[in-house]
Amino acid sequence: MRPVAADNGAAMENPAALRLRYQQENITASEFADILNRSGLGxxxxxxxxxxxxxxxxxxxxxxxxxxxxxxxLLGVSRALTDHAYACYLSDLAVDTAFQGYGIGRALVDMTRKLAGEESMCLLVAAPDAVGFYEKIGMPHTERAFLFPRRK
Structure with a gap:
């Protein structure tokens, strides 16, 4: 477990004064399933x-x-695959729907990009209802991506 940022509570405009801890850590499949479901990505x-x-x-x-x-x-998770030298694929970005709009997703994307490294591009396939979020945070859109869909 490696802390990435101790806390961003002051930066959030959260009426409940939520204080967050961001870190690089392993989670269980059950925790992952739970946050995927609470985010709508399930x-x-x-x-x-x-x-x-x-x-x-x-x-x-x-x-x-x-x-x-x-x-x-657990309020949010970013799951990525990267070589830390050229490419990063952000496979999952999930934030509990009750906590969306407080900067958690943006912070997770920013930290993912930072830890992947300045030499790495960051690519993702957006869920249809998440396109606006990625546009809002200034992520460029590409017309040159191709996809073989999974069979199962």
Whole structure:
């Protein structure tokens, strides 16, 4: 477990004065399934298949979390694959819907990019309802990406 940023509570305009802890850490497949479901991304991920989720976590080279600093509740996760030299694929960005709009997703993207390194580009496939978020944070759109869909 490596802290990435101790806390950003002061930067958030959260009426509940939520204080966050961002860190690089491993999480369980059950925790991953839970945050995917609470974010709405569970509809597009195999959340009922915990062994597959565990393989997804095991294959990630960069896993960042956002937690409530007081309770430890997982509020967001960024799961990426990177070589830290040229490319970073941000495979999952999930933030609990009750905490969206407070900068958690933006902070996770920023930290993912920082830890992937300045020489790495960052690529992702946005869920249809998340396109506006990525536009809002200034992520450039590309017309040159291609995709072989998964078979299962």
């Amino acid at each position: 509809a597009r991920r195999p959340v009922e298949d915990l062994p597959r989720l565990q393989r997804m976590l095991d294959g990630a080279t960069l896993l960042l979390t956002a937690r409530d600093a007081q309770s430890g509740t």
